[in-house]
Amino acid sequence: MVFEGCFVTGTDTGVGKTLVSAALLHTLARHHARVVGMKPVAAGLVPHAGGWVAEDALALRAASSVRVPPELDCPVALPDPLSPHLAARRAGRLLDLAPMLDAYRQLRTLADVALVEGAGGWRVPLNDRQTLADLAVALGLPVVLVVGLRLGCLNHALLTAEAIRRDGLTLAGWVANSVDPDMACRDENIDTLRERLGAPLLGVVPWQAPPGPDARHIALQLPQAWQGPQS
Template identity: 75%
Template structure:
C-alpha cells in the first residue's frame, strides 16, 4: 500500500456497462470524504455527452464532481470527452483522435497534486478497448491501483463477476472488494446470487446498494476497502 504521505488511488470497474459504477463511485466518494480532506473522482474517458449550461459534458463526470470534496480543472478529472456513446476506441475514432494510457496516466499524475485520494471510474467493463492495442484495464495496471468491482444484480451477473475477478487478478492487481448493486428490482434469487459471490469471489463485500428509481449517492452506505 502507498505511503501515508502519498495520494492513494482506487480503480472502479464493473461487470458490464449500465451496472451502476458511477452511483457506487459517488457513494464511495462520500464515504472517503469522512476520512480524508481532499477526495476527487476521476472519469478518464467519457464516451457520450449531454448538453448542460451551454456546453457538452459527461453526466458521469458531473456526478463524480458533485460527490468530490474539492474542485479541480475539468481536464484533470475528465481529460477525454467523446461525443458518441460507444466503446472508447470507436468513439475516439469517430472524433478523429487517439486516446492512450500515457495521456490518461499523465492527467492522473497531475490530479494527484490536488487530492489525498483519487477514485478512478472506468468505462464499461474491465477489458474495454482504448485504442488499437491498449485497454482501459492497462490504465489500472499502470496506476497499480487496487480495484473495486461493481456487480449489477441481474441474470448473468455470476458469470460476469467471476470472469472479471479472474481477469483483474491475472493482470496482477488486487481485487480490494466488490459492491452488489440492485439494478433489477424484479431479479429472482438476488440474495442467493449475492451469497454465491461472497463464497466465490475471494474479496470482501463492501455493501449492497438498494434499487432506487432515482439513485441518491448521499443515501448509500458502503464499507471502504482496507487501507482507505
C-alpha cells in the same frame, strides 16, 4: 503502504459504476480531507452550462470534496455513447494512455485520495492495442468491482475478478448493485459471490427508479486500510 485511491470497474456497462463511485467518494471524504473523482475517458456527452459534458464526470465532481480543472478529472470526453475506441474513431481521435496518466499524476498533487472510474467493463478497448485494463495496470491502484445484480452476473463477476487478478492487481472489494428489481434469488446470488469472489463485500445498493445522482444515502464499508484520520 499509504492509501492513494482506487480504480472502479464493473461487470458490464450500465451496472451503476458512477453511482457506486459517488457513494465511495462520499464515504472516503469522511476519512480523508481532499477526495476527488476522475473519469479518464467518457463517451457520450450532454449539454450543460452552454457546453457539452459527460454526466458521469458531473456526478463525480458533485461527490468530490475538492474542485479541479475539468481537463484533469475528465481528460478525454467523446461525443458519442459508444465503446471508447469507436467513439474516438468517430471523433477523428486516437486514444493514448499518456494524457490520462499525466492528468492522474496532476490530480494526485491536488488531492489526498483519487478515485478513478473506468468505462464499461474490464476489457473495453481504448485503441487497436490497449484496453481500460491497461490503464488500470499502469495506475497500479486496488480495484473495486461493481456487480450489477441480474441474470448472468455470477459468470460476469467471476470472470472479471479472474481477469483483474491475472493482470496483477488487487481486487480490494466489490459492491452489489440491484439493477433488476425482479431478479430471482437475489440474496442467494449475493451469497454465492461472497463465497467465490475472494474479496470483501463493501455494500449492497438497493434498487431505485430512476437512479438518482445523489449517492450520499448509500452505505458502504471501506476496507480498514483505506480509512485514515481526517486532516
